[in-house]
Amino acid sequence: MSPTRREFLAASAAVLAGLPKLTSSVAPSLDGMRRAHQRTATVLLFQGDSITDVDRDRKNDGANDQLGLGRGYPLLVAAALRDRQAPRNLQIFNRGVSGNRVPDLDARWSADTLALKPDVLSVLIGVNDLWHTLMGRYDGTPEKYAHEYRALLDRTRTALPDLRLVILEPFVLRTGAVDARWFPVFDQFRAAAKRVAHDAHATFIPLHDMFQALARNTGPAYWLADGVHPTLAGHAAIARRWLEAVKP
Amino acid sequence: MSPTRREFLAASAAVLAGLPKLTSSVAPSLDGMRRAHQRTATVLLFQGDSITDVDRDRKNDGANDQLGLGRGYPLLVAAALRDRQAPRNLQIFNRGVSGNRVPDLDARWSADTLALKPDVLSVLIGVNDLWHTLMGRYDGTPEKYAHEYRALLDRTRTALPDLRLVILEPFVLRTGAVDARWFPVFDQFRAAAKRVAHDAHATFIPLHDMFQALARNTGPAYWLADGVHPTLAGHAAIARRWLEAVKP
Numbered sequence: 001m002s003p004t005r006r007e008f009l010a011a012s013a014a015v016l017a018g019l020p021k022l023t024s025s026v027a028p029s030l031d032g033m034r035r036a037h038q039r040t041a042t043v044l045l046f047q048g049d050s051i052t053d054v055d056r057d058r059k060n061d062g063a064n065d066q067l068g069l070g071r072g073y074p075l076l077v078a079a080a081l082r083d084r085q086a087p088r089n090l091q092i093f094n095r096g097v098s099g100n101r102v103p104d105l106d107a108r109w110s111a112d113t114l115a116l117k118p119d120v121l122s123v124l125i126g127v128n129d130l131w132h133t134l135m136g137r138y139d140g141t142p143e144k145y146a147h148e149y150r151a152l153l154d155r156t157r158t159a160l161p162d163l164r165l166v167i168l169e170p171f172v173l174r175t176g177a178v179d180a181r182w183f184p185v186f187d188q189f190r191a192a193a194k195r196v197a198h199d200a201h202a203t204f205i206p207l208h209d210m211f212q213a214l215a216r217n218t219g220p221a222y223w224l225a226d227g228v229h230p231t232l233a234g235h236a237a238i239a240r241r242w243l244e245a246v247k248p
Numbered sequence: 249m250s251p252t253r254r255e256f257l258a259a260s261a262a263v264l265a266g267l268p269k270l271t272s273s274v275a276p277s278l279d280g281m282r283r284a285h286q287r288t289a290t291v292l293l294f295q296g297d298s299i300t301d302v303d304r305d306r307k308n309d310g311a312n313d314q315l316g317l318g319r320g321y322p323l324l325v326a327a328a329l330r331d332r333q334a335p336r337n338l339q340i341f342n343r344g345v346s347g348n349r350v351p352d353l354d355a356r357w358s359a360d361t362l363a364l365k366p367d368v369l370s371v372l373i374g375v376n377d378l379w380h381t382l383m384g385r386y387d388g389t390p391e392k393y394a395h396e397y398r399a400l401l402d403r404t405r406t407a408l409p410d411l412r413l414v415i416l417e418p419f420v421l422r423t424g425a426v427d428a429r430w431f432p433v434f435d436q437f438r439a440a441a442k443r444v445a446h447d448a449h450a451t452f453i454p455l456h457d458m459f460q461a462l463a464r465n466t467g468p469a470y471w472l473a474d475g476v477h478p479t480l481a482g483h484a485a486i487a488r489r490w491l492e493a494v495k496p
Binding site: 054055064066067069071075076078079080082083084086087089214217218222231232233235236237239240 | 302303312314315317319323324326327328330331332334335337462465466470479480481483484485487488
């Protein structure tokens with residue numbers, strides 16, 4: 001028996017265990033297995049800014065849509081999970097929106113997050129809370145970011161008490177748009193994300209130091225084209241870390 | 249030392265071995281490593297039909313372009329290789345064109361393949377040679393396919409004698425567009441691809457039986473939406489097999 005089939009039967013058994021006793025003791029039929037395949041569906045939602053959005057098609061935003069998932073790490077994570085965990089039939093969505101800061105997430109949270117009733121919610125937010133401030137278009141601070149992020153996650157926990165939360169650490173590399181003005185304040189934003197994640201009982205995925213280490217051999221633009229936005233390699237590194245850390 | 253850095257230093261050493269002796273015996277500088285990073289570049293090219301094309305952007309078809317690589321298995325393979333083998337700085341292109349049969353590849357081979365001087369060439373072609381015939385728009389046979397495919401690869405070997413060739417087996421699942429008329433003739437197309445790959449000293453990647461096995465647990469449309477075109481899960485399965493088989 002293939003691992004996939006074995007995994008599927010285990011999942012089926014788990015589902016069937018919660019259902020009324022079957023009148024027959026025979027093994028589930030193929031149709032029965034396919035019905036179970038639908039019932040086991042877990043919803044995984046990616047939220048964030050342009051790093052999550054990556055050219056996703058708003059008109060095709062159904063579960064597992066190749067256009068709707070964008071071209072970044074959510075697509076790469078979704079591809080790996082839909083393949084390796086096929087029997088679970090995960091329903092995966094991307095609702096990242098370019099330019100978003102925490103208050104932007106908050107403004108669209110009911111429609112874009114709570115309404116989808118995710119079982120697993122992955123959030124990457126923060127770089128614009130600082131970047132827009134450096135550009136004079138916002139008045140963000142690490143304290144404000146922490147306060148608003150915490151409130152958003154509290155609100156989420158209340159609405160979805162069984163949710164598994166995954167918080168990605170904001171990251172940059174010193175190239176392109178990222179210069180000396182970003183430090184040390186950016187490190188305070190990173191620390192705030194970690195603190196908020198811990199307090200929300202989230203899985204926290206550190207990424208900033210990973211990119212510093214990766215860039216040593218190749219230069220920064222190989223991973224983050226302008227110091228902020230990942231290249232394909234950068235997205236792949238995030239996806240790899242995500243899959244190692246979450247194993248949903 | 250991280251595996252990435254170890255791998256990079258090994259690659260640097262290999263490159264340096266082929267260069268004039270250095271006057272200094274000190275370790276290569278960071279700048280020196282970055283220059284070596286450029287010199288080691290290997291070109292990997294994906295060729296094929298719509299299964300390879302997958303919405304790639306013709307206007308952004310430079311190496312490693314997230315838009316130009318499409319949304320299918322070439323993007324997934326490229327993401328994995330650019331991440332895990334960063335020190336090699338692979339230059340990866342996609343030139344798949346929807347609807348192509350072997351003679352269509354032949355017509356655009358000089359500009360779209362030979363001119364790019366690939367070190368590794370991955371080809372997936374054949375399903376349209378039969379499909380268009382079943383639709384009455386072509387007169388393909390397994391013999392004609394084998395003959396034309398063999399001539400194309402001979403021509404390629406002559407132009408690029410050191411090329412590493414990777415041939416993917418055509419595949420279908422019985423759903424959507426794929427009905428009883430496809431068999432057993434489709435199996436003869438598959439056998440022809442295998443024979444041609446063997447004679448061309450290519451790495452052959454079987455995929456048809458993999459999809460039959462995967463579909464047993466989930467139904468066919470989970471992997472190949474219409475029996476021919478992979479879903480995101482299907483593309484991920486192809487990419488996984490490709491990476492296992494090629495290790496470029």
